[in-house]
Amino acid sequence: MQLPGRLFELFGEHAIWSDDHEGVSGETLRVTSPTGAFYVKQGPAALAEHDRLLWLKRWANVPDIVAFEEDALVLADAGWRSLERRPLDAGTVMGATLRALHDLPVRECPFDERLDVKLARAAERVRDGLVDAADFDADHAGLTPDQVYERLVAGRPASEDLVVTHGDYTPANVLAPPTGAGEPVLVDVGALGVADRHVDLAVALRELEGPAAGDFLAAYGPAEVDQRKLDYYRLLDELF
Structure with a gap:
C-alpha cells in the first residue's frame, strides 16, 4: 500500500503492520500501535465500503471510521472475534x-x-x-x-x-x-x-x-x- 503520509502519522513510528489476521477478507492490513488497533484498506473496494459504512451505521453495528483520505480507509478494531x-x-x-x-x-x-x-x-x-x-x-x-x-x-x-x-x-x-x-x-x-x-x-x-x-x-x-x-x-x- 502507498498510503497518504498523514495516515502513517496517525499510527506513529512504532506501529506494527500485518496481513495475518482473521475475520477480515480482501486487501486489508491490521495495524497495532500505541494509539490502538486498526484495519487499513485502500483502493476502489475501500471507497465502496466507506460510503456503505456511513449509510449502514444508522441501523446496524459497524466498525468506526477513524480516517478516510484519498482512497485509503482506516477502521477501528472492534476487539471482537x-x-x-x-x-x-x-x-x-x-x-x-x-x-x-x-x-x-x-x-x-x-x-x-x-x-x-x-x-x-x-x-x-x-x-x-x-x-x-x-x-x-x-x-x-x-x-x-x-x-x-x-x-x-x-x-x-x-x-x-x-x-x-x-x-x-x-x-x-x-x-x-x-x-x-x-x-x-x-x-x-x-x-x-x-x-x-x-x-x-x-x-x-x-x-x-x-x-x-x-x-x-x-x-x-x-x-x-x-x-x-x-x-x-x-x-x-x-x-x-
Missing part, C-alpha cells in the same frame, strides 16, 4: 443478524447490487482475468470463468426478491461480543446493496455445516427459500 471462532452459536447469531439487515427499508438504500449490476461486473472481471478458477467450490471445479458466466446468463432467475443485502455474508464477516450480550458487528460491507435475499442466504448456507444451517434458518425466520436461487447465487459468487 468473528463467528468463525464461535461455531456453537454461529448459525443462530448469523440468522438473527441477517434478518435485521434484510428488514431495512429497501427504498432508502442507495446502493444497487441487483443482477443487472452484478452480471455486468462479473463480465468485466472475467474479461480482465481477475477470476481464479482454482478457488471454485468442489461442485464447480473444472469450469472456466467464461463457462460460469455463460451459465449465469442462461440460468438467470425470472425475478428478484429484493432486500438490503450484505453481499459477502460469511461467519468471518460477523463479529460477536464474547459474552453474548450486545449487537454483532458487520464487517467487509463493500458489496452491500439492494439485491435478492438469496445472495446472502446462499453464501451463509455454504459456510454453515450440520445443525448450524438449521439454526441459521430458524433464527432468520419465515422466508421462501428457493434452492434453485441458492445454487444460482453460489455460482455467481465464484466470479467475485
